[in-house]
Amino acid sequence: MASMRPHDHRHRTGDALVVAAQATLVKRGEQWTAMRAAVFDALTGFDQPASAYAVTDVVSTALGRRIAANSIYRILDLFVASNVALRVESRNAYLANAHPECQHDCIFLVCDVCGRATHIDDDGVAATVRATATQAGFKALRPVIEVRGKCATCVRIV
Amino acid sequence: MASMRPHDHRHRTGDALVVAAQATLVKRGEQWTAMRAAVFDALTGFDQPASAYAVTDVVSTALGRRIAANSIYRILDLFVASNVALRVESRNAYLANAHPECQHDCIFLVCDVCGRATHIDDDGVAATVRATATQAGFKALRPVIEVRGKCATCVRIV
DNA sequence: GACGACATGTAACATCATATCGTCGAGCTG
DNA sequence: CAGCTCGACGATATGATGTTACATGTCGTC
Numbered sequence: 529m530a531s532m533r534p535h536d537h538r539h540r541t542g543d544a545l546v547v548a549a550q551a552t553l554v555k556r557g558e559q560w561t562a563m564r565a566a567v568f569d570a571l572t573g574f575d576q577p578a579s580a581y582a583v584t585d586v587v588s589t590a591l592g593r594r595i596a597a598n599s600i601y602r603i604l605d606l607f608v609a610s611n612v613a614l615r616v617e618s619r620n621a622y623l624a625n626a627h628p629e630c631q632h633d634c635i636f637l638v639c640d641v642c643g644r645a646t647h648i649d650d651d652g653v654a655a656t657v658r659a660t661a662t663q664a665g666f667k668a669l670r671p672v673i674e675v676r677g678k679c680a681t682c683v684r685i686v
Numbered sequence: 687m688a689s690m691r692p693h694d695h696r697h698r699t700g701d702a703l704v705v706a707a708q709a710t711l712v713k714r715g716e717q718w719t720a721m722r723a724a725v726f727d728a729l730t731g732f733d734q735p736a737s738a739y740a741v742t743d744v745v746s747t748a749l750g751r752r753i754a755a756n757s758i759y760r761i762l763d764l765f766v767a768s769n770v771a772l773r774v775e776s777r778n779a780y781l782a783n784a785h786p787e788c789q790h791d792c793i794f795l796v797c798d799v800c801g802r803a804t805h806i807d808d809d810g811v812a813a814t815v816r817a818t819a820t821q822a823g824f825k826a827l828r829p830v831i832e833v834r835g836k837c838a839t840c841v842r843i844v
Numbered sequence: 845g846a847c848g849a850c851a852t853g854t855a856a857c858a859t860c861a862t863a864t865c866g867t868c869g870a871g872c873t874g
Numbered sequence: 875c876a877g878c879t880c881g882a883c884g885a886t887a888t889g890a891t892g893t894t895a896c897a898t899g900t901c902g903t904c
Binding site for chain 3: 875892901
């Protein structure tokens with residue numbers, strides 16, 4: 529199946545990722561508040577996409593006081609709009625974007641066994657999907673490409 | 687962008703579609719009850735993907751008594767499992783499958799303006815997505831390919 | 845210190861989905 | 875026919891997800 533090789537930017541992790549996220553937000557004229565930092569920290573602390581309420585719990589614990597879910601939603605929405613976080617539509621869940629500085633139509637491989645999601649950027653596949661939409665007279669704004677199945681680890685185990 | 691031409695089975699409508707849906711269910715050893723018929727009718731009555739609760743309202747009106755949401759969910763789940771209905775993940779909504787007799791990884795073009803969804807079957811695109819997952823060591827079971835954007839009509843209007 | 849802009853809090857509500865257990869009727873079997 | 879089982883559906887509750895409206899806080903600036 530001919531598709532461009534995914535380009536090989538590094539997927540950032542840890543502090544470097546936080547710095548990148550902050551920079552991305554600031555570049556958009558948004559603030560990097562303690563609250564937002566806490567939400568982003570919470571996101572990076574999960575090993576799989578987290579629901580807004582799971583994030584709420586973690587942030588509440590981290591800050592030592594109860595945070596309302598809608599505050600978290602606001603921030604998650606901002607993050608998604610700013611490409612700092614991503615939303616897995618088929619799971620109603622969020623994760624930190626490992627490279628907020630570049631824009632992709634990303635693809636999620638979501639394991640139905642362990643719940644983990646692998647985020648890959650294959651611009652070739654995305655372009656194919658977009659082109660198909662265009663052929664149908666449709667103006668593609670945001671492709672949602674998620675593959676439900678089993679990850680390499682879980683295929684062996686289950 | 688090379689992709690197979692979508693094959694040209696007819697997308698069924700109206701009574702023919704109901705018959706096809708019924709046949710599909712029966713072939714799986716499932717019953718075609720009055721309740722299920724009402725749910726399917728409701729689905730075909732919408733011009734866009736409908737939420738389970740919207741279906742509930744329509745079915746309740748049609749039957750002249752209040753139907754509980756969980757009954758509708760049961761039936762919708764059965765329909766989806768039987769390929770008689772499809773679920774738009776990015777909208778938490780359901781629609782009747784225009785050709786329940788054949789299995790596809792279908793693609794939705796979801797208009798964010800008017801809410802309508804166009805259902806296309808491009809096995810080439812789906813195969814590309816599946817292949818990409820496979821390359822990553824992932825066992826693809828159910829690709830979710832939905833393109834959010836504007837339909838041809840709404841692009842002109844808005 | 846008054847003001848504006850924006851972030852966050854509070855509360856209520858709306859929507860989406862599942863769990864559990866009870867009832868009913870269709871079809872089987874003795 | 876009596877009694878049984880089984881699948882479909884009902885009733886109720888609850889949990890999960892997402893939104894709205896408005897109040898309050900915080901901070902930079904004049």
